[in-house]
Amino acid sequence: MTRRFKNVLNIGFNSLAEYLHSKVAAFFFIFAALLIYVSLLLGVMAVDQEKRTLIDFGLAMSELSIFAFAIFWASMTIQKEMDTKTIYLILSRPVRRADYIAGKLLGIYLTTAVVYLAVSAIHLSLLFLKGHSVPGIYFTAVLFSYFKIVIISSIAMLITSFTTSSFSSVLISVMVWILGHFTSEMKYLLDKLAGVKLYALKFFLFLTPNFQLFNVKDVLSSSGGDFLKPALYFVSYVTALYFANVFVFRKKEF
Amino acid sequence: MTEKVLDFDSAVKVYKKPGFFKSRPSPALNGVSFSIEKAEIVGLLGLNGAGKTTIIKLVCGLIKANGGNIKIFGKSPDDLEVKGRIGYLPELPYFYPYLSPADALLYYGRLSGLSPETVKTAIPSILRKVGLEKHTNRRCAEFSKGMLQRLGIAQALLHNPEFLVMDEPVSGLDPIAIKDIRDLIISLNSEGKTIFLSSHSISELEKVCGRVIILSGGRIHSVVQREKWSDSGKSLEEIFVAAVTPDLN
Ligand SMILES: Nc1ncnc2c1ncn2[C@@H]1O[C@H](COP(=O)(O)OP(=O)(O)O)[C@@H](O)[C@H]1O
Ligand SMILES: [Mg+2]
Numbered sequence: 001m002t003r004r005f006k007n008v009l010n011i012g013f014n015s016l017a018e019y020l021h022s023k024v025a026a027f028f029f030i031f032a033a034l035l036i037y038v039s040l041l042l043g044v045m046a047v048d049q050e051k052r053t054l055i056d057f058g059l060a061m062s063e064l065s066i067f068a069f070a071i072f073w074a075s076m077t078i079q080k081e082m083d084t085k086t087i088y089l090i091l092s093r094p095v096r097r098a099d100y101i102a103g104k105l106l107g108i109y110l111t112t113a114v115v116y117l118a119v120s121a122i123h124l125s126l127l128f129l130k131g132h133s134v135p136g137i138y139f140t141a142v143l144f145s146y147f148k149i150v151i152i153s154s155i156a157m158l159i160t161s162f163t164t165s166s167f168s169s170v171l172i173s174v175m176v177w178i179l180g181h182f183t184s185e186m187k188y189l190l191d192k193l194a195g196v197k198l199y200a201l202k203f204f205l206f207l208t209p210n211f212q213l214f215n216v217k218d219v220l221s222s223s224g225g226d227f228l229k230p231a232l233y234f235v236s237y238v239t240a241l242y243f244a245n246v247f248v249f250r251k252k253e254f
Numbered sequence: 255m256t257e258k259v260l261d262f263d264s265a266v267k268v269y270k271k272p273g274f275f276k277s278r279p280s281p282a283l284n285g286v287s288f289s290i291e292k293a294e295i296v297g298l299l300g301l302n303g304a305g306k307t308t309i310i311k312l313v314c315g316l317i318k319a320n321g322g323n324i325k326i327f328g329k330s331p332d333d334l335e336v337k338g339r340i341g342y343l344p345e346l347p348y349f350y351p352y353l354s355p356a357d358a359l360l361y362y363g364r365l366s367g368l369s370p371e372t373v374k375t376a377i378p379s380i381l382r383k384v385g386l387e388k389h390t391n392r393r394c395a396e397f398s399k400g401m402l403q404r405l406g407i408a409q410a411l412l413h414n415p416e417f418l419v420m421d422e423p424v425s426g427l428d429p430i431a432i433k434d435i436r437d438l439i440i441s442l443n444s445e446g447k448t449i450f451l452s453s454h455s456i457s458e459l460e461k462v463c464g465r466v467i468i469l470s471g472g473r474i475h476s477v478v479q480r481e482k483w484s485d486s487g488k489s490l491e492e493i494f495v496a497a498v499t500p501d502l503n
Contacts, residue, residue, distance in 0.1 A: 017350075
């Protein structure tokens with residue numbers, strides 16, 4: 001293992017440990033459990049559609065709560081290290097800034113993965129308790145939803161780096177999240193309103209992540225289960241975000 | 255000729271203060287030149303806001319100079335090999351509250367490029383050196399300011415650096431901690447380590463330094479050799495007050 005790779009792992013796992021020791025962890029689980037409980041109630045009300053409602057709503061609620069947590073954590077993590085000055089103890093050592101960023105991103109990916117696994121475990125146990133079997137597609141749906149979380153948390157970290165405000169970063173991330181779920185509708189609108197001035201808007205739309213690609217039901221129905229495109233999109237988008245994060249962080253002062 | 259450890263040549267630092275529309279420039283250092291040679295203990299003396307922390311952050315590569323030239327061991331402060339030869343104690347160091355001192359040292363030691371085994375064998379002696387051997391099983395959350403400062407020194411010494419840079423190592427500590435840290439600085443220096451420390455406490459610098467740089471309003475006012483205050487009747491305090499008084503008017 002190279003020295004640089006060790007640094008990235010070290011910083012990443014330290015970040016995960018920080019989360020597991022924080023009060024946010026407990027608070028978040030109560031929140032997620034509450035949302036899943038709500039979907040359980042809805043399921044009961046839906047009577048004959050109980051299983052479907054329980055699965056669909058549970059998934060949606062898990063994603064929503066993890067999204068809220070991810071942008072919060074991603075917007076805070078570096079800022080917190082700057083406030084407590086633990087970042088001084090890292091960057092005064094032979095650690096490259098690019099590796100520090102990679103470590104911090106890895107930390108968020110690990111943390112959100114752990115949280116997602118835990119929340120899915122709660123959801124799955126509920127389904128089992130209710131005597132429902134779980135379709136295989138469930139796991140693909142969770143994985144794809146996690147891809148979206150990885151993308152949005154990398155975006156949140158990038159925005160914090162150049163606005164230096166956690167609040168605006170959370171706000172902008174929420175906007176990007178919403179826009180990202182309506183990219184085809186936005187594209188349709190822009191095509192109708194064709195005009196030279198719209199190039200800037202089109203470019204902006206091009207930069208916005210297309211979260212619709214990660215809707216597993218759409219992938220199954222429209223392209224007959226071709227998961228390669230969203231996977232490639234995910235890998236290239238996250239790689240680009242890593243370089244953008246490194247670029248913005250390169251000249252930062254503490 | 256003796257070996258130069260640190261060399262500042264007309265270093266200029268202007269911070270950008272975020273403003274409403276545009277960031278406003280805020281000058282902190284205005285052409286600072288000095289150098290430090292191997293095995294010296296050099297003090298940086300100045301009032302709050304004089305620019306001490308700014309100089310130290312420049313040395314550690316946490317910020318970049320806007321002008322002039324800074325060399326450490328003849329290289330840029332950004333050089334990773336150079337960073338491996340420096341131990342840095344920030345002002346008021348902080349540690350993750352859930353960690354034990356040993357866990358904190360393990361994390362930072364590994365980031366300094368040491369193997370986990372090397373760090374683990376070094377931990378007991380380092381903790382003894384800084385006087386924390388009785389508190390190895392406690393969490394950093396329970397640590398007093400003085401204990402955090404001691405742990406801060408431990409993390410700076412872990413990789414056995416040749417050059418130790420300490421920002422206000424004794425400010426706000428009790429007399430026992432101050433004496434322990436002073437003795438440690440002197441003993442580290444006798445092992446051949448070069449030490450650069452900042453303080454606004456005249457009496458502290460007077461006791462350990464061979465040379466004191468008086469900083470005032472982002473400029474070096476004067477550099478005073480130990481003989482100046484130990485041999486002549488004039489105390490370092492008199493020299494310092496004379497140096498900063500014109501600025502206060
Ligand atoms: N991040 C920063 N942004 C803007 N101004 C700063 C920043 N850090 C320090 N300064 C200013 O630079 C000057 C020197 O500060 P500093 O080096 O911290 O002084 P000292 O450590 O001697 O108390 C002060 O006027 C301070 O207000
Ligand atoms: Mg200071």
